[in-house]
Amino acid sequence: MFGPKGFGDPFGDSAAPPPPTRPPIVNAIADITEQIQRTCIEKGREPSSVKLVAVTKTRTVEEVKLALDAGVEDLGENYIQEAREKARKLPGARWHMVGHLQKNKVNLAVDLFEVIHSLDNAGLIRRLEKRCEARHRRLTGLIQVNLGDEKTKYGLKPDAVFSLLDELRDSPPEHLRLSGLMTIPPPVSDAEENRPHFRRLAELLDEIEERKYSFWSGRELSMGMSDDYLVAIEEGATMIRLGRKIFGARH
Numbered sequence: 001m002f003g004p005k006g007f008g009d010p011f012g013d014s015a016a017p018p019p020p021t022r023p024p025i026v027n028a029i030a031d032i033t034e035q036i037q038r039t040c041i042e043k044g045r046e047p048s049s050v051k052l053v054a055v056t057k058t059r060t061v062e063e064v065k066l067a068l069d070a071g072v073e074d075l076g077e078n079y080i081q082e083a084r085e086k087a088r089k090l091p092g093a094r095w096h097m098v099g100h101l102q103k104n105k106v107n108l109a110v111d112l113f114e115v116i117h118s119l120d121n122a123g124l125i126r127r128l129e130k131r132c133e134a135r136h137r138r139l140t141g142l143i144q145v146n147l148g149d150e151k152t153k154y155g156l157k158p159d160a161v162f163s164l165l166d167e168l169r170d171s172p173p174e175h176l177r178l179s180g181l182m183t184i185p186p187p188v189s190d191a192e193e194n195r196p197h198f199r200r201l202a203e204l205l206d207e208i209e210e211r212k213y214s215f216w217s218g219r220e221l222s223m224g225m226s227d228d229y230l231v232a233i234e235e236g237a238t239m240i241r242l243g244r245k246i247f248g249a250r251h
Contacts, residue, residue: 055243132175172215179218198235
């Protein structure tokens, strides 16, 4: 029977080794997951209805692998080349294009990504559709909406979203599944300041569904980043894009 030192303790002065310290990235993901679950439960939502997309821009393969090992399945990239280099070394992840997609990068994008978050014109959509058909691929596409009317950001104004969808009626995409909206709201000091933008995006999605476009098939809302993702979830986000919250400040 084991007891205090000197009374049957077979280890004598040796103490049990301390438990290994988890990397900060692993701790961050655990905290984020708990916050997602708590917020969803408070709003009467299933936690599984929110997808965490870890944005890996400028992050090392080692950092990204830690995130994958901690349970992250979806990775977001702003640039094609960065995504290609990481994807070669990190098989099995689902890649999301979260940055602006140039038309001359369409072929590479179709072969690499599962979801394109940044559609904003009919020409780009048609190029993606043509390439998807040629490659026997099916992708998910989200239309980027510029709710803050910021000149430095891509995306359509809300009214222009309907103009785009009307333009696609005659030759709707079949391999590129249009299933939701994405927005990058203005930077703010208080997450509550972005609540109206998130609420407006959800309302815009409702309006799209009311118009019953035959080629529209989904209810994805890609909104919420490191400083405001909990507010975004409260307003209906189904995808949140977190970089700094997971990986820390960029080097």
